[in-house]
Amino acid sequence: VQLQASGGGSVQAGGSLRLSCAASGPTFSHTDMAWFRQVPGKDREFVAAVRWRNNVPLHADSVKGRFTISRDNAKNTVYLQMNSLKFEDTAVYYCAKTRTSSVILSELGNPYQYDTWGQGTLVTVSS
DSSP states (O other): OEEEEEOOEEEETTOOEEEEEEEESTTGGGSOEEEEEEOTTSOOEEEEEEOTTTOOEEEOTTTTTTEEEEEEGGGTEEEEEEOSOOGGGOEEEEEEEESSSOOOGGGTTOGGGEEEEOOOEEEEEEO
16 A cells, blocks of 8 residues: 645635545555654654544644545545644654554554554645
8 A cells, every 4th residue: 555645835814725645555545644743853743533434533732623535445544534723733744554453442543553654745824
């Protein structure tokens, strides 16, 4: 599986962006997908994940109520709708797929559970 992220850009605080991650390969519909973000000098931070089995989303507290993750298995694509963006959301955003189809919920935020990463897309929020 290969992942191709897109949709990043520059936006003013309070604005919105939608990120997309297109996957190639036959296993997309049976793997959990997630978005992480990273700023220079800091560890990669979990943003959101969506389960393959029942499309249940999981969002980090820092983005809950503002960001929404979703997936379209027919299009092999996962999305991240980002509203009410803040300066501190500025980062490179990466999509990723889990190593297996059976990662427990509490481990979805652990980057070591993911074995394939997109190339990253930069989101810049100006205050």
